[in-house]
Amino acid sequence: MTGVSLKPRAPFEARVDLSGLTPEVTGPLSLRELEHREVPCGGRSLKLAELFFVEGAPDGVLLVEIGDARLDGVGAGMTRGELIVDGTVGAFAGRGMSGGVLRIGGDAGDFLGSEMSGGRIELAGNAGAHAGAAGSGARRGLSGGVLQIGGHAGPRAAERQRGGLITIAGDAGEGLATGMIAGTVSVGGTIGPLAGRGMKRGTIFVNAVPELPAGFIDTGAHELVALRLIARRVPELSAMLSGWTHARRIVGDTLMGGQGEVLAGV
Amino acid sequence: MRLRLKGGRVLDPANGENGVASGTVRDIEIEDGRIVAATDRKADAEYDLGGAVVMAGGIDLHSHIAGGKMNLARLLMQEDRRAFPEMPGNFCGCGGGRAVPTAHATGCRYAELGYTTVFEPAMVGANARGAHLEMADIPNLDTGAYLVLGNDDYFQRLLAAGAGQEQVNAYVGWMIEATQAFAIKIVNPGGINAFKFNARKMDLDEANPHYAVTPRKVLTTLIRAVTELGLPHPIHLHGCNLGVPGNDETTLATILATEGRRLHLTHLQFHSYGTEGDKRFSSSAARIAEMVNANPNISVDVGQVMFGQTITASADYMSQYRNRGLASPKKSIGMDIELDAACGVVPFEYKDKSFVNALQWAIGLELFLLVEDPWRIFLTTDHPNGGPFTTYPHLIRLLMDRDFRNAQLATLNKAAQAHTLLAQIKREYSLEEVAILTRAAPARILGLKDKGHLGPGAVADIAVHTEDADREAMFSTTRMVFKNGRLIVKDGVVVELAQGTTHVARPEFDRSVDKDMQRWFDEAVGLKSKHFRIADGELRHGAGPTILKCEGVAS
Amino acid sequence: MILNGVEIRDTFAEAFPMVGTRLIVTADTPEWALIAGRTTTGFATSVIGCGCEAGIERTLTPEETPDGRPGVSLLIFAMDFGSLKKVVPLRLGQCVLTCPTTACYAGIEGGKRVPLAKTIRYFADGHQISKKIGDKRFWRLPVMEGEFVCDEDTGSVEGVGGGNFLILARSRGEALKAAEAAVAAMVQVPGIILPFPGGVVRSGSKVGSKYKGLFASSNDAYCPTLRGTVPSQLPDEVGSVLEIVIDGVSFEAVAEATRVGITAVCAIGAEGGVVAIDAGNYGGNLGPFHFKLREIMQNGAGETA
Amino acid sequence: MAEVQTIHDVACGFCGLGCDDLTVEVEGRQVRATAPVCPEAARLLRRLDTADPMARVAGEVNSQADAAKAAHHILAAARAPLIGGLGVDMAGAGAAVDLAIRFGGVLDHYASEGLFRNYAAAQRTGWLSTTLAEVRNRCDVLLVVGDDPSATWGRLFERLFPATPLFAGANRRVIFLGGAPGEKASAQLAGANVVHHATTDAVAALEALGSLTAGRRPPGGSFGGIDADTLAGLAEELRNAHYAVVTWNAADLGDGDLVAERATALVDTLNVTTRAGVFPLGGRDNIIGVNQLLLWRLGYPLRTAVRGQTSSHDGTLFATEAALADADVLVWISAFRPEPPPDFGGKIIALAHPETVFDKEPDVFIPVGTPGVDHAGTVFRMDSIVSLPLGALRVATLPSVAEAVRRIAEG
Structure with a gap:
């Protein structure tokens, strides 16, 4: 095995925050140094070794064996390297990440990839609320990179998204892309109410037109060259868009003077 | 409790002592928190200073350390807090921040730089209780606050109605006492009030749209009030047109308006801008310094701009609203406050490659170097408006080391370099001058007789620095800092927390004003005047203030 | 050196540095892509009068283009980067934006950026939409016909302009036939264009003029009707000369095109009326790129001076 | 019978509007507000002449000192405390932050959603x-x-x-x-x-x-x-x-x-x-004041977790409801009104209004006095600028939150 592996000694009794413990940080440390590194756990801070078996050889890869829904901040602040979680993670996975790859085998809690600016997150399961969104107090959600959600996404995914790409293979919850500033989000499944509310710019790709706020205006179906371009240039969207030559273009949120669009394949 | 600090080179300009120049060392003796004449009695503790430089604890007479606007700044700039957490250790307050440090971090970082007294220069009356609660949580520092006055509707109404000076004096006295203030600050005289009536600018002789009162009238009336009430510190003035190119004329006119009465011009750098050159922005530091030099009634602090991210917080909502578009990151808060004042909070990043920012930097240094009397100019960055106070050691080196200064200058925006005469200024501050700027002179202008010096009777607030040719290094780390005779910092690190006191001034005034104040608060403000008033016991967790009784000069 | 009866003269073509860029223009049909390509590269024979030299590099199959539609690849060269930044948006705005069904993409990744939609997006009057994929941005401009899709910018290369060779033939008909054969072969070489009409120039020039203010004038040494009246390069048997001028993205591309072109001409040989291959130069002092004909024909490569 | 004492210009700290012109009649231990007063303030100011409840540990009546000791033990063993409710005056808020610094834990006010x-x-x-x-x-x-x-x-x-x-x-x-x-x-x-x-x-x-x-x-x-x-x-x-x-x-x-x-x-x-x-x-129950204090003490607003000499803030993760899901101890502080703690499976230490009706008996119950009724205190108005001194209306028989917390910290 290459890289460092963290294997929880037992299910966590409180939330553990791994923010900042990224491959580029663990890489230069010896196993012993890593074991002594303190991480917040509930109301205390504990040494990593009190929570995990720390094994392997430090390099650019970090592996978390057996996830835990109380494990927050996995890959938060990552700039390079690779972080793989075999199971489920808690909140803020990949928050503020600017590079590298984060792969999560299970589900993720709230704020997955929030304020992310680069790199790639691949989530196999479902994401909680606010995936790719702006965290509390932050002005912008995901502004670059790719966030791929294999399952469903909770409410307010892509809120205040500023750029980059979010793909949701399953359903998206209420308030998708609320206040979206720019960027692209695609949803394979159904979409909850009030998607795109207050959206300024950006694109939401959908298979069927969802219920949209009053400020959205249907401009009809159009043959769009851009669809062909995106289908070829963006591998993450090829499967969804490759059959599309025409799309229904619904522009909004005009109530706020927005020029975003919902594009639905026809 | 008797302490003896042995073998230090004592730098005490207030008492004319310069052990650095003479090379002589001597002991300093402390008894129960105060400096006493040397005895041969046995001390409870002795500290060998090994020839290090000994000065009185630093005094910052203008640094925004408490009050509602600082909390708004914290709320708005969580980035600052997150980026600079306090280091864990025995004296960690679990807070942090650099531009707007938490109360605990403020007290600790100031102490580590050898400062022991800091004044909050813009306390809004409506928020005074909150400001005092916050100051009580600042360890290691004695504090005090200047009350923002002159834009309040009560005062504007008085002037509009042609009230006599006695009536004004009574009001000012009442407000000082009610808010537990130490001095009077005027921010954009009348401008904040005018902004509430939708005026967007206010010159010295421009009439308030509602009251028809001019800033000149506000200024001269309040100068007279503090003089007649006998407040130790003159009016602390943040003048009209802050930051506006061409405000140099306003500043010069303001100095003339004093007609020889004492006035302190704060963050003068922001008020020394001309309109020459292609960019219509130029340095008027030389003109203004000349005027300051010629008028011994004027004292100033600079409000030096230091490059990097900071956040600006001011009662001057009119100016802050104007600067709102320059916010970086792009967000800002403004607030009209209680018929009293206002505030504006705008994050700002001073960039060395920006023409305007680089020139602001140069203008500040020009002022420092061209104002001749070190007893009338004080070292400030208007923390955090020009930059955080933690940049002081760097600033001191800029003043003391011409080569360093010119090397810094050479890296700045080229056009700005061409617009400053800084490179030609040969002056370098001496250690003694720095001690005057940061200790002796502020104590004197504040009327704090037992501070800023090391003579018998002085409060034993003492900073010990190991001499280093690199003045930034020297002032970045203190060897020892004593607060009231207790060692609180050793080798640059806090080793104990001391509870400071809050200085307040107590003038005599005609108490018949109270009846009118009650009516005003009942009818206009919608709050009982007695609840506006702050009791002594509300300060410093019940310890109460340190009161400086003022003797009025008026009959 | 004599190849199939054709003398390869011991001389060199002297070429200059130019900056160039490549655009990929697609359309719904190959015909419309070609129309867009021709229009965009029209009136672009020589920088002297056109501001740039441009041509269709080749046509592209749908599989080769970013949006999966038929397209053309265009090369545009100018004397300096500043001019290139001016002429490209101008031609894009007048000839591609206006042309039905087209889209325009960057054809070169690296180098200094030449604005495409970055400049012409303002045509959309605020309705332009941008999309960033990876670090590449493209724009969508609403137009009457639908949407015009265009990359934000394209890269540029320091290329070579003015590579050339001269075909000295017995007659005009034979010269033209040889030149056509050369062009047909040369257009297959990637990275080059032949900016003159049909790839051929009949009015080759020399530097300078007797008239003030003219920088170039008729290459009298190669004009058959002046033989004897001026110092001539033409033996008696030569009745007509045609030149092929080559601009390319690199020295190698131009050298290769030169080789391919001369080879095609030599294949026609003396039998087809070709007498000699010559090249235009200015004594080697003006342009840094020297394409030595004999070396190219011997080694298949040249060298820089 | 004690004589009726009428107190004017009483300041009210309940809803955040900061009315300070209330008239209150005090008769021994009894307190009742007369006009001008809103129904909510009248209800919350009203006190009958009843004996204060005693502190309880696991439902057993106990002394304040022993209850504090028991609370100390629970906190010392806690892994993830939530210090919630936070209906306290400024002194109480300061004590709550001290408690969080000492034992770690999330700080939130029960009305912080708005x-x-x-x-x-x-x-x-x-x-x-x-x-x-x-x-x-x-x-x-x-x-x-x-x-x-x-x-x-x-x-x-x-x-x-x-x-x-x-x-x-x-x-x-x-x-x-x-x-x-x-x-x-x-x-x-x-x-x-x-x-x-x-x-x-x-x-x-x-x-x-x-x-x-x-x-x-x-x-x-x-x-x-x-x-x-x-x-x-x-x-x-x-x-x-x-x-x-x-x-x-x-x-x-x-x-x-x-x-x-x-x-x-x-x-x-x-x-x-x-x-x-x-x-x-x-601004209900001094939420603004508590938030102000957190900002100057920790640099963050409410919904902040203190752990191991660092604090971090998140408006979602450290909201009471979310934080309770992961907490093992809830310190519930509500001095202004008998607000019961939320449903919670872990241990509960309640520093609460004496009239609080609990759905489930807390592990430790320490009844506390109400600022502005039993003891003086300071509260902020909803606009975050103005604060009001609350006076005591009667002699306190219960500790203030600040006192109760200090005793817990001392153990």
């Missing part, structure tokens, strides 16, 4: 706001978004609309966008020109109003159920106002965050040409 909805605007873009005395005297057009706030702040319109404002003039305009004003509001606003526009979607109505105010007419005939022309008329009124104020209660609005954002944007637009401010409602 605060954080407002922070969606205040922290992200900032806002231009105003305070009570400014609204009272300057506001000539008041836009009230959502339901009539008088239900929560009984004297709000009485405070905002005095008989003779300094500047606002006679014909002050109040626009209710949402619920209709109730009887109380209508009475308090008798001198003002009141209109009501019901809306199915306050956010959409505000968005359209914002666009219209900025001079953009959005496509569509009605927004949130309000006719576009009506909204255009309101926009005109706002633009012509000398000092327009927008107020709302984010805690009460499902999309409170969006209301705060849209109101902020509207006020930003207005300030380009005239003056305006937002006046967000809130």
Whole structure:
């Protein structure tokens, strides 16, 4: 095995925050140094070794064996390297990440990839609320990179998204892309109410037109060259868009003077 | 409790002592928190200073350390807090921040730089209780606050109605006492009030749209009030047109308006801008310094701009609203406050490659170097408006080391370099001058007789620095800092927390004003005047203030 | 050196540095892509009068283009980067934006950026939409016909302009036939264009003029009707000369095109009326790129001076 | 019988409006407020001559000292405490932060939901706001978004609309966008020109109003159920106002965050040409004061976790409901009212109002006095600027939160 592996000694009794413990940080440390590194756990801070078996050889890869829904901040602040979680993670996975790859085998809690600016997150399961969104107090959600959600996404995914790409293979919850500033989000499944509310710019790709706020205006179906371009240039969207030559273009949120669009394949 | 600090080179300009120049060392003796004449009695503790430089604890007479606007700044700039957490250790307050440090971090970082007294220069009356609660949580520092006055509707109404000076004096006295203030600050005289009536600018002789009162009238009336009430510190003035190119004329006119009465011009750098050159922005530091030099009634602090991210917080909502578009990151808060004042909070990043920012930097240094009397100019960055106070050691080196200064200058925006005469200024501050700027002179202008010096009777607030040719290094780390005779910092690190006191001034005034104040608060403000008033016991967790009784000069 | 009866003269073509860029223009049909390509590269024979030299590099199959539609690849060269930044948006705005069904993409990744939609997006009057994929941005401009899709910018290369060779033939008909054969072969070489009409120039020039203010004038040494009246390069048997001028993205591309072109001409040989291959130069002092004909024909490569 | 003592100008710390002109009658241990007082304050100030409950540990009556010891033991063993409720005065808030620094834990106030909805605007873009005395005297057009706030702040319109404002003039305009004003509001606003526009979607109505105010007419005939022309008329009124104020209660609005954002944007637009401010409602049980204290002590607002000499803040993860899911100990502090702790499976230490009725007996119950009734204290008003000294109305027999917490810390 290459890289460092963290294997929880037992299910966590409180939330553990791994923010900042990224491959580029663990890489230069010896196993012993890593074991002594303190991480917040509930109301205390504990040494990593009190929570995990720390094994392997430090390099650019970090592996978390057996996830835990109380494990927050996995890959938060990552700039390079690779972080793989075999199971489920808690909140803020990949928050503020600017590079590298984060792969999560299970589900993720709230704020997955929030304020992310680069790199790639691949989530196999479902994401909680606010995936790719702006965290509390932050002005912008995901502004670059790719966030791929294999399952469903909770409410307010892509809120205040500023750029980059979010793909949701399953359903998206209420308030998708609320206040979206720019960027692209695609949803394979159904979409909850009030998607795109207050959206300024950006694109939401959908298979069927969802219920949209009053400020959205249907401009009809159009043959769009851009669809062909995106289908070829963006591998993450090829499967969804490759059959599309025409799309229904619904522009909004005009109530706020927005020029975003919902594009639905026809 | 008797302490003896042995073998230090004592730098005490207030008492004319310069052990650095003479090379002589001597002991300093402390008894129960105060400096006493040397005895041969046995001390409870002795500290060998090994020839290090000994000065009185630093005094910052203008640094925004408490009050509602600082909390708004914290709320708005969580980035600052997150980026600079306090280091864990025995004296960690679990807070942090650099531009707007938490109360605990403020007290600790100031102490580590050898400062022991800091004044909050813009306390809004409506928020005074909150400001005092916050100051009580600042360890290691004695504090005090200047009350923002002159834009309040009560005062504007008085002037509009042609009230006599006695009536004004009574009001000012009442407000000082009610808010537990130490001095009077005027921010954009009348401008904040005018902004509430939708005026967007206010010159010295421009009439308030509602009251028809001019800033000149506000200024001269309040100068007279503090003089007649006998407040130790003159009016602390943040003048009209802050930051506006061409405000140099306003500043010069303001100095003339004093007609020889004492006035302190704060963050003068922001008020020394001309309109020459292609960019219509130029340095008027030389003109203004000349005027300051010629008028011994004027004292100033600079409000030096230091490059990097900071956040600006001011009662001057009119100016802050104007600067709102320059916010970086792009967000800002403004607030009209209680018929009293206002505030504006705008994050700002001073960039060395920006023409305007680089020139602001140069203008500040020009002022420092061209104002001749070190007893009338004080070292400030208007923390955090020009930059955080933690940049002081760097600033001191800029003043003391011409080569360093010119090397810094050479890296700045080229056009700005061409617009400053800084490179030609040969002056370098001496250690003694720095001690005057940061200790002796502020104590004197504040009327704090037992501070800023090391003579018998002085409060034993003492900073010990190991001499280093690199003045930034020297002032970045203190060897020892004593607060009231207790060692609180050793080798640059806090080793104990001391509870400071809050200085307040107590003038005599005609108490018949109270009846009118009650009516005003009942009818206009919608709050009982007695609840506006702050009791002594509300300060410093019940310890109460340190009161400086003022003797009025008026009959 | 004599190849199939054709003398390869011991001389060199002297070429200059130019900056160039490549655009990929697609359309719904190959015909419309070609129309867009021709229009965009029209009136672009020589920088002297056109501001740039441009041509269709080749046509592209749908599989080769970013949006999966038929397209053309265009090369545009100018004397300096500043001019290139001016002429490209101008031609894009007048000839591609206006042309039905087209889209325009960057054809070169690296180098200094030449604005495409970055400049012409303002045509959309605020309705332009941008999309960033990876670090590449493209724009969508609403137009009457639908949407015009265009990359934000394209890269540029320091290329070579003015590579050339001269075909000295017995007659005009034979010269033209040889030149056509050369062009047909040369257009297959990637990275080059032949900016003159049909790839051929009949009015080759020399530097300078007797008239003030003219920088170039008729290459009298190669004009058959002046033989004897001026110092001539033409033996008696030569009745007509045609030149092929080559601009390319690199020295190698131009050298290769030169080789391919001369080879095609030599294949026609003396039998087809070709007498000699010559090249235009200015004594080697003006342009840094020297394409030595004999070396190219011997080694298949040249060298820089 | 003790004689009845009438105390005037009593300050009230319950709803955040900061009324300080209450009259209270005190008779021995009994306390009752007389006019002027709102029903809520009257209820919360009322005290009967009953004996205070004793402290309890696991349901057994115990001394305050032993209860403090038991609480100390629980906290010392705690892995993830939540210090919640936080209905305390400033001294109590300081003690709660000390407790968090000592034992670690998440700090949140039980009424913080509205605060954080407002922070969606205040922290992200900032806002231009105003305070009570400014609204009272300057506001000539008041836009009230959502339901009539008088239900929560009984004297709000009485405070905002005095008989003779300094500047606002006679014909002050109040626009209710949402619920209709109730009887109380209508009475308090008798001198003002009141209109009501019901809306199915306050956010959409505000968005359209914002666009219209900025001079953009959005496509569509009605927004949130309000006719576009009506909204255009309101926009005109706002633009012509000398000092327009927008107020709302984010805690009460499902999309409170969006209301705060849209109101902020509207006020930003207005300030380009005239003056305006937002006046967000809130402030129950000194939440604003506690939040202020956290900001200057920890640098973060409520919903902050302290652990191992660091603190971190998150408006979602450290909200009471979310934090409870992971907490093992709940320190429930509610001194202003008998607010019971939320349903929680772990150990509960309740520093609570003596009349608190618990669904489940807490592990430790320490009854505490009420600031402004049993002991003096300081509370902040909803605008975060003004704070009020609360006085003691009777002799305290219960400790203040600050005292109780100090005893717990000492063990």
